[in-house]
Amino acid sequence: GENVEQHPSTLSVQEGDSAVIKCTYSDSASNYFPWYKQELGKRPQLIIDIRSNVGEKKDQRIAVTLNKTAKHFSLHITETQPEDSAVYFCAARVGSGYALNFGKGTSLLVTP
Amino acid sequence: DTGVSQNPRHKITKRGQNVTFRCDPISEHNRLYWYRQTLGQGPEFLTYFQNEAQLEKSRLLSDRFSAERPKGSFSTLEIQRTEQGDSAMYLCASSSRTGEYEQYFGPGTRLTVT
Numbered sequence: 001g002e003n004v005e006q007h008p009s010t011l012s013v014q015e016g017d018s019a020v021i022k023c024t025y026s027d028s029a030s031n032y033f034p035w036y037k038q039e040l041g042k043r044p045q046l047i048i049d050i051r052s053n054v055g056e057k058k059d060q061r062i063a064v065t066l067n068k069t070a071k072h073f074s075l076h077i078t079e080t081q082p083e084d085s086a087v088y089f090c091a092a093r094v095g096s097g098y099a100l101n102f103g104k105g106t107s108l109l110v111t112p
Numbered sequence: 113d114t115g116v117s118q119n120p121r122h123k124i125t126k127r128g129q130n131v132t133f134r135c136d137p138i139s140e141h142n143r144l145y146w147y148r149q150t151l152g153q154g155p156e157f158l159t160y161f162q163n164e165a166q167l168e169k170s171r172l173l174s175d176r177f178s179a180e181r182p183k184g185s186f187s188t189l190e191i192q193r194t195e196q197g198d199s200a201m202y203l204c205a206s207s208s209r210t211g212e213y214e215q216y217f218g219p220g221t222r223l224t225v226t
Contacts, residue, residue, distance in 0.1 A: 046215070
C-alpha cells in the first residue's frame with residue numbers, strides 16, 4: 001500500500017519550546033492530510049488538517065505546512081505545554097477513496 | 113455523549129472463538145470506518161461504509177473478518193476463529209457529508225486473544 005513515513009519517533013522538548021514533526025507520503029493523488037493526538041489509553045483526536053490546495057494552516061499554537069511537490073507535511077507546535085505530551089500521528093488520504101494511511105506516530109514529551 | 117461510541121470496550125477471548133464488536137457513529141454521519149491499532153503503531157485501515165454500502169476493504173481484512181452496517185447507522189465487526197495475532201485495539205471512526213474527510217474516532221475495543 002501507499003506509505004506515510006513519520007519522524008522522529010520520539011521527541012523531548014522543554015516547556016515553552018517549539019516541536020516539529022515531519023511526514024512524507026508516496027501517493028501523489030493524496031489531497032487531505034490530518035494530524036491526530038492520542039493520549040495514553042484514549043481515542044485519536046483530530047487536532048488539525050490541511051488540504052492540498054493550501055500550503056499552511058494555523059490554529060492557535062499549532063500549524064501544519066504542506067509541500068505537495070516534495071510530498072511532505074509537518075506539524076508545528078509552539079510554546080509547548082506539559083499537556084501537549086502525547087503520541088501524534090500524521091495521515092494521508094489514500095488515492096480517491098476515504099481511507100487514511102497513518103504514520104507510526106511520534107511520542108512527544110514536554111518537560112516542565 | 114454525542115461522539116462515536118463502541119462496545120464492548122474490552123474483550124478477552126480464547127483462540128478459535130468468534131467475537132463481534134459494535135460501533136455507533138456520530139448521529140447523521142454517513143461514513144463509518146474500521147481501523148485496527150497495535151501497540152506502537154498508527155491505526156491501519158480495515159474497511160469503510162457509506163450509508164449501508166461497504167465501499168472499500170483493505171487487503172488486511174482476511175476472510176475471517178466481516179463487517180456490516182445494515183441500516184446505515186451502527187456497524188458491527190465480526191472476527192471468526194480468532195487468532196492471537198488478532199489481538200489489537202479496534203477503532204471505529206465516522207465522518208459527515210459536509211466535513212467529508214474529517215474522521216472522528218471512537219474509544220476503541222481492545223481485543224485480547226489468549
